[in-house]
Amino acid sequence: MDLGLTGKRVVVTGASRGIGLAIVRAFAAEGATVLAGARRVTPELEKLDGVTAVAVDLADPAGPARLVAAAGDRIDVLVNNVGIAPPRPQGFLEVTDDMWATTWNLNVMSAVRATRAALPVMLAGGGGAIVNTGSVNARLADPLVVDYSAAKAALTNFAKSLSKEFGPRGIRVNTVAPGPVATDLWLGSGGVAETVGAAQGIDPSDVEAGAKAAMVTGRFTRPEEVADLVVMLAGGNLGNVTGTEITIDGGMITTL
């Protein structure tokens, strides 16, 4: 299936590993030119054809605009993927203003800032697509990630407003909402499994097993599966899909 992405210019945030790296690879495989932003330029990024990696701290208020500026005078697709999900095993009462602000800043404001910088370029080019990486926690509010859940709900809400304002001018805005995905965020050092395991005095592998058991498919989503969804949403075949959220969670959300 030709998704019409050959030669398109794509900006991806949080792109050095995990879901972001998979998204970069998927767009590059479609023949797109990708600008990939993260704090570190990883060897995995460097070896990809058609990919330019930019070292940028997207938590810095000026970071998102700096990344977008590196794309020059054309952007067809923006993927707001960067995010953090710090577990709060001590509960809501231990979550300080600074913790809330850190989570809000990277999960929401980095997307707001990147979008603000990219939209004028996209509009000047006649349109484009924005895809945000949300989370099932936008609807599956979880006290273990209380600030993250609220931030992802806000990100999904933001995408809907954007889709209404800019849809008439050729910009589609959609959200992918993954459940647990096999990346560092969940399974790496300092990730959800390790942090929750330490707090509860159980092995991280038991935390991982508990998450798997919460999914009908019994497994974590692979980053490449999220990337396939992002690329489909950005591609021309889904040209009348906008303002929506598509869940990819192995059936974790059990209601309709």
Ligand SMILES: NC(=O)c1ccc[n+]([C@@H]2O[C@H](COP(=O)([O-])OP(=O)(O)OC[C@H]3O[C@@H](n4cnc5c(N)ncnc54)[C@H](OP(=O)(O)O)[C@@H]3O)[C@@H](O)[C@H]2O)c1
């Ligand atoms: N994994 C899951 O289970 C899951 C589920 C639902 C939604 N999500 C969402 O999916 C997105 C990606 O998650 P992931 O699992 O791929 O996370 P990850 O494995 O932790 O990767 C995060 C990426 O963001 C970059 N990053 C982090 N802080 C940054 C900063 N301040 N400035 C620039 N880049 C930064 C990291 O690179 P550097 O460290 O080099 O900066 C890395 O490339 C996030 O929005 C997350 O909330 C993940």
